[in-house]
Structures are given as C-alpha cells and as structure tokens.
Amino acid sequence: MNDADSTATPVVRLMDVSKSYRKGAELVNALSGVSLEIGERGMVAVAGPSGSGKSTLLHLMGGMDLPTAGDVVVAGQTVNRLSQQELTIFRRQTVGFVFQTFNLVPNLTALENVALPMEFNGVPKAARLERATKLLQRFNLAPRLKHRPRELSGGEMQRVAIARAVANEPRLVLADEPTGNLDSRSGQIVYELLQEIARERTVVVVTHSEELARLADRVIHIRDGQLLDGTRTAAPLATADRRA
Numbered sequence: 001m002n003d004a005d006s007t008a009t010p011v012v013r014l015m016d017v018s019k020s021y022r023k024g025a026e027l028v029n030a031l032s033g034v035s036l037e038i039g040e041r042g043m044v045a046v047a048g049p050s051g052s053g054k055s056t057l058l059h060l061m062g063g064m065d066l067p068t069a070g071d072v073v074v075a076g077q078t079v080n081r082l083s084q085q086e087l088t089i090f091r092r093q094t095v096g097f098v099f100q101t102f103n104l105v106p107n108l109t110a111l112e113n114v115a116l117p118m119e120f121n122g123v124p125k126a127a128r129l130e131r132a133t134k135l136l137q138r139f140n141l142a143p144r145l146k147h148r149p150r151e152l153s154g155g156e157m158q159r160v161a162i163a164r165a166v167a168n169e170p171r172l173v174l175a176d177e178p179t180g181n182l183d184s185r186s187g188q189i190v191y192e193l194l195q196e197i198a199r200e201r202t203v204v205v206v207t208h209s210e211e212l213a214r215l216a217d218r219v220i221h222i223r224d225g226q227l228l229d230g231t232r233t234a235a236p237l238a239t240a241d242r243r244a
C-alpha cells in the first residue's frame with residue numbers, strides 16, 4: 001500500500017469527485033465535481049441543507065462509499081483504487097467514524113465497545129483493554145467502563161463512540177451530525193471533545209448548527225452536491241492558523 005507523507009501532503013484530497021445514485025429510472029447527483037483539500041490536524045465543519053450531500057461527502061472520505069467519478073485520496077491512499085482487502089484495512093486503520101445515532105454494540109460494555117476495533121486490528125487483549133480504559137478515563141467515563149449502552153445517557157454514549165473512533169489512532173475522524181441526538185449541553189461536551197481530538201488528528205464534522213460550525217477551524221459549505229465559492233479552493237489548513 002502506498003504510504004503517506006505525514007507532513008507535506010494533505011490528509012484528504014478530493015479531485016473532481018462526483019457521486020450519483022440510481023433511484024429507479026432517475027439518476028440523483030449527490031455530489032458534482034467536488035475538489036478540496038484538508039490538511040493535517042484541526043476541525044473542519046461541513047454545513048449545508050438536508051440532502052445537499054454532506055453524508056455522501058463523509059462516506060466517500062471514509063471509504064464507505066466509492067465515487068462515480070474522480071479520485072478520493074486520504075492519507076496518501078487513493079481510496080477508489082484500493083482492493084476490497086485494502087479498503088477494509090483502510091477503514092480500520094486510517095479513519096474513525098462517529099454517527100448521529102452512536103451505533104454502539106448493545107450487548108457489549110463501554111470498555112468492550114472501545115476495544116473492539118483494536119481487536120479487529122490485531123491488538124493483543126491486555127493492550128487493547130489498557131488503551132480502551134485510558135481513553136474512557138480521559139473522556140471522563142471512568143465510572144462507566146462496565147456499563148452497556150442502554151445504561152448510558154446519549155452524551156455518554158457519544159463519548160464512548162468517540163473513544164471507539166480514535167481507538168486505532170486514525171489520521172482522520174469523520175463525524176456525521178454527532179450532536180444531532182443530544183441536548184445542547186451534552187452536544188457542547190461532545191463538540192469540545194472533538195475539538196480536543198482535532199489537536200492530534202484531522203476531524204471532519206457534519207453539522208446543522210451554525211453555532212457549532214463557527215467553532216471549527218474551517219467551514220465547508222455545500223449546496224446541491226457542490227461546494228460554495230470560497231470553500232472549493234480554500235488552502236489546506238496550516239497548523240499556524242489553527243486555534244490553540
């Protein structure tokens with residue numbers, strides 16, 4: 001697999017990317033000719049109305065969906081040219097995903113949920129339990145290690161999900177409306193956690209909230225599958241420009 005130069009190349013580069021879906025006889029253009037670059041570390045918000053292509057954009061960056069045209073390059077790997085096996089490894093090691101509905105495994109404890117991606121990645125049991133414990137402690141969930149998702153609040157579930165997303169130390173964390181199912185206070189805590197994570201890795205977060213988007217280092221506006229002027233050519237995020 002081609003490796004990434006961690007400093008010189010952007011973490012995400014989309015080149016003239018389009019994605020269309022067939023809905024019966026109709027072709028839906030979810031994304032049309034999107035080009036963008038996102039640099040190392042920092043938080044980028046993706047904002048736009050419902051149906052504008054935000055989730056599609058995130059799924060393409062995470063290798064969960066493939067473009068109809070164009071190239072998606074993440075951490076030096078051209079996602080749309082990977083084999084199935086390479087794609088599986090890419091999704092496991094290079095990206096972490098945070099969902100609006102948390103998507104925790106219901107019959108596993110918080111600790112086991114966070115350890116699971118490390119198990120898939122071949123991390124020995126003692127090491128993955130140690131790292132999962134440390135992550136949950138760091139996210140103020142030390143008293144919740146043995147709790148199952150139904151015994152946690154929404155905000156707690158999302159913090160567990162974020163710990164799970166960073167378990168394998170991905171370069172890129174993708175969060176699709178992570179605060180959408182939370183009250184404003186829990187949403188604020190989750191958002192601050194994502195900001196903290198963005199000091200170490202690149203975080204791309206879809207949000208409907210203008211208020212939350214403003215807290216990001218950069219906002220990408222999308223309408224009808226296209227980036228609005230100004231975001232298409234925006235320079236990669238320079239470390240020096242970021243909020244401390």
Ligand SMILES: Nc1ncnc2c1ncn2[C@@H]1O[C@H](COP(=O)(O)OP(=O)(O)OP(=O)(O)O)[C@@H](O)[C@H]1O
Binds near residue numbers: 021022028049053
């Ligand atoms: N699997 C699919 N099959 C067919 N059409 C799809 C599929 N996924 C998305 N679309 C269509 O692509 C367009 C973009 O959808 P997308 O989910 O990316 O929007 P979104 O900005 O995330 O919207 P929301 O804010 O409601 O989540 C929409 O018209 C949607 O109906």
Ligand SMILES: [Mg+2]
Binds near residue numbers: 056176
């Ligand atoms: Mg969406």
